[in-house]
Amino acid sequence: MSTKIKDATIPTIPFKARLSRWFGRNLLRIYMIFGFTYLFIPVAYTFAFSFNDSGKSNLIWKGFTLNNWKNPCGAPEVCNALGNSIKIGLLATTFATILGTMIAFAIGRYQFKGRSSSNLLIFLPMATPEIVLGASLLSLFLVFKINPGFWPTVIAHVMFCISFVVVTVKARIASLDPRLEQAAMDLYANELETFRRVTLPLVAPGIAGAALLAFSLSFDDFIITNFNSGTLITFPKFVYVAAARGIPAQANVIGSSMFFLALAIVIAGQLVNRKKAR
C-alpha cells in the first residue's frame, strides 16, 4: 500500500484521473464549506461588530471594545424593546403551544367530521403573506374597537404560531406507535395516566421543538407586529427604526446573544437525546 515503494509493474494512475477522482470524493465537502460560509458570514459579521467601538453608527470598524457587551442596555430603548419582545414571545409561545398541541392531537388521533378540512385550513396562515395577515388583523381589531398594543400583538402572534406548532407536533404524533398506548391501558393505566405516562413523554420532544420554533417566530416577527402593536416598541421594530439613523452596537450584542442561546439549546437537546439513547 505504501506509495514510497516504486514498482514498475504497477501502472501509475494519470494525474488527470487522480484529480477527477479527488474531486469526486470531496465535492460534497467543498459544497458544504461554501454552503456554511454563505450561511454564517452574516452571523459572524454581526458578532464581530458587536465589539465595534462605534459611537453612533455601527457601519464602519472603529476599534475593539467590550463596552457594548458590558452594557447591553446602553442604547436608549433597546432593553425596553427586548423586554417587550420576550414577554410577547413567551406569552404567544405558551398559548400557541397549548392550543396547537391540542389541535395536533385532535387531527392526528381522532376521526371526526371536518377533520381533513381542518387539516388543510391549519396550513393557510402559513401560506398567507404576512403583510396581508397583518393589515387584515389590524382592521379586524379596529372593527371591534380594540386599540393596537401589547395584547393584540400577542393574539396575532398566537394566531400565526399555532399552525407551526400543529404541523410540528402532528409529525411527532404520527410517528408514535398506537400500540404503546394500548399497552399502557392493558397494564392498568386509565386514559389520563396513559396520556401522562406514555403519550406525553413520547410526544414531548415534538412539543418542545414546536415551542422553540414558536418563540423564535414570535420574537423575530416584524411585519404583523408593526401593524398591530401601535406605539409599543418590540426588538425588531426598534432595529428597523434605528436603521434609519444607525443601529447601535447593542443590537448586535443582543442578536449575537440570541444566536448563541439558540445554539446552546440545540446542543443541550442533542446531548440529552444522546444520553437517553445510551
Next chain:
Amino acid sequence: MGRGFPKGTRQLVSIDPINARGDLRLTRITKSYGDFNAVDDLTLTIPKGSFFALLGPSGCGKTTTLRMVAGLEEPTVGSIHLGDTDITTTRPYQRPINTVFQNYALFPHLTIFENIAFGLRRRGVKDVKEQVDKVLNLVELPHLAERKPTQLSGGQQQRIALARAIVNRPALLLLDEPLGALDLKLRRQMQIELKWIQREVGLTFVHVTHDQEEAMTMADTIAVMNEGKIEQMGTPADLYDDPETAFVANFLGQSNLIKGKIEGNDGDNLVIDLFGQKISMPKARSHAVDNSLYAGIRPEKFRITRTGSAVRGNTLTGGRIEDVSYIGVSTQYVVAMPWGQELMVFEQNDDGVPPFNKGEEVVISWEPSFTFGLRGDEDVEAGTEVNPEETPE
C-alpha cells in the same frame, strides 16, 4: 357501547372485574366492520390454566378475537365472561388480562425495570422491586434492568414483554403472534421456554398465531379459525389425526384427499370405493354426511412397496413414482395414480430399503385406522393457499 345491545339485557357487573377469575367464555360474539364480519357468531370456552392457541391464516379473525378479550375492541354482538363476571364492555385497564403485543410495544422512554414495573405501579402494589427482580430472574435477564428497550435484541425484548405481562399475574395472558419477529432458531427455543414458563406460573395463556407448528408445539388445545368462525377445536393430536374439514386437514400439515364413495358397512368400518379400488376405514373417523366423501391420509402414513410384494392394510395399486426428493430424515415422493391424482408420500429413511426411482411402478398401502373421512362436498384446496410466512393482519 357497541351496537346491538338493547338496554337492560346486560347484567350489572356483580363484582369488581379486576378480581374476576375462572374460565373465559365467549358467547355468540360477532364483530362487524360495515358489511364484513371479522368474527362471526363465535362461541368458545377457554378453561382456566390451559395453554390455548387460536390458529388461522391472516384475516381469519383471530387477532380481532384477542383484541376483544383484551378490551381493545368491543364486540358488535355477544358477551365475554371471565368466570361469572361479564367483562364485555369494561375498559382494558379494568380487566385482569395482560397482553404480549406482536411487536412487544415496550415503552421506549422507560428502562426495562420501569417497563416491567408499569402495571404493578398502576395497581399500587407495594413490593414492586422484589416482584420485578423475581420476574427478571424468571426470564433470565436480571442484568438488563437499567437498560432501555432499544438496546436489547429482539429475543430479549420478547422476554421483557412477557415479563411485563406475567409480573401482574393476570387471570389471562394473551400472546399476539409473540414470536413472529424472531428468527427460526430463536423461535424454536422461545416456544419451549414459553411452555415452561406457562407451567411455572400456572396462568391461562391464549396464544394467537398463524404458525401451525408453533401452535402444535405449545398449546394443550388449539382452535383453528377460518373466516371468523372456529373450524375445529381439540388437542394438537386430535386435529392432526382426525381433522373434520378440508381446511383443517390442509392448514395443519399436508394431506392427501382422495375422492370416494361409501359402499357399505363392515362391522365398525366403512367400505369405501376409491376409483374402483376398495379400502376400509373406521366409521367414527368419517365426517361425511351422505355416501360421498374424501378419504384423507397424511403423507407419512403411506408406505410404498414395489408392485408384487406382499402388503397389509389398505392398498392402492397402479402408482408410478413421479418425483423423488431426499431430505435426510425422510424421502418425499410424488406418486401419480391411475385416476390422474398425485399423492404425497413421506418415507422414513430407516429401513435400509434403497429409495425408489422415478418412473417405478409401486403399490401404496396404509393402516385403515389412519384414514379420516371428510364431506364429499368439501373444497379440497381450502387452507392450502396460505403462505405460513406471510405477516398476520
